[in-house]
Amino acid sequence: MISFDDFIPNDTSPIYLQIILHIKRGIAAGNVVDGDEVPSRRSLSALLGVNPNTVQKSYHILEEEGIIFSSPGAKSCVTIDQQKIALIRAQLLGDQAKEMIHAMKQMRISKEEALATLSSLWEDIPS
Amino acid sequence: MISFDDFIPNDTSPIYLQIILHIKRGIAAGNVVDGDEVPSRRSLSALLGVNPNTVQKSYHILEEEGIIFSSPGAKSCVTIDQQKIALIRAQLLGDQAKEMIHAMKQMRISKEEALATLSSLWEDIPS
DNA sequence: AAAACTGTATTACTTGTGTGACACACCTTC
DNA sequence: GAAGGTGTGTCACACAAGTAATACAGTTTT
DSSP states (O other), X not given: OOOOTTOOOOSSSOHHHHHHXXXXXXXXXXXXXXXXXXXXXXXXXXXXXXXXXXXHHHHHHHHHTTSEEOOTTSOXXXXXXXXXXXXXXXXXXXXHHHHHHHHHHHTTOOHHHHHHHHHHHXXXXXX | OXXXXXXXXXXXXXXXXXXXXXXXXXXXXXXXXXXXXXXXXXXXXXXXXXXXXXXXXXXXXXXXXXXXXXXXXXXXXXXXXXXXXHHHHHHHHHHHHHHHHHHHHXXXXXXXXXXXXXXXXXXXXXX
């Protein structure tokens, strides 16, 4: 079962997108494997302090992407193979790096300073 | 005058927040100095393909933060000193790095792989 | 069968964005 | 100096997206 303990909500992007991203990152991390259950709409919404419908929206999109499977009354679970996992991981990693680089360049921060900052802060962020 | 040529809209967070971030990054970069004019609501909205009111919302918030100054009929301009600039720069740099590290750790990506990815993609992203 | 869980659909409210109108400042022209 | 045009910021209202509240229907467990 995927964990949401390290879910840190962010007030800039919609919550349903953050939930989707969190699950995809969990998959990329290998924390979630094919057939794994996903938290129920209600339990996750209670944990995150949001409405069940917001979680439903996330799950619905993930279902359309073929990442989770739902059927009325039953628990939803992940349906994904190794190829998809590698693809998602590469995608998320690349996107995140590109966004970071873009932000740094907009601030005219050198490659060296960016790498140094990242390196020095690495241990401070909890896993 | 601050440039929006390298503004890359992103469909995850509200546009007005992205505009604020872009201007703050321009300030952090040193591209914008005290007294510099800021694009008019209409010209910027036309350039970005959004509504003048969306830009207005960004400028209004920046004015509340004491970063720009507006008065009816006159062009709006930036009001900021070196201390504020250093503060904004440190803030944005730290936030961006922390967000990157958090994302990487969620994907169980090692410090080495993260730095290597960033380093190898650096030259590919246009300034 | 009843209870406690599950996913789903309908509806309303809040926030973000779009459309339009207004008022003030500057600059040209008469 | 007065009149008009074009720039500027500001505001009120309408529409769309994100989120919340509630009710409904199926599955599992007891």
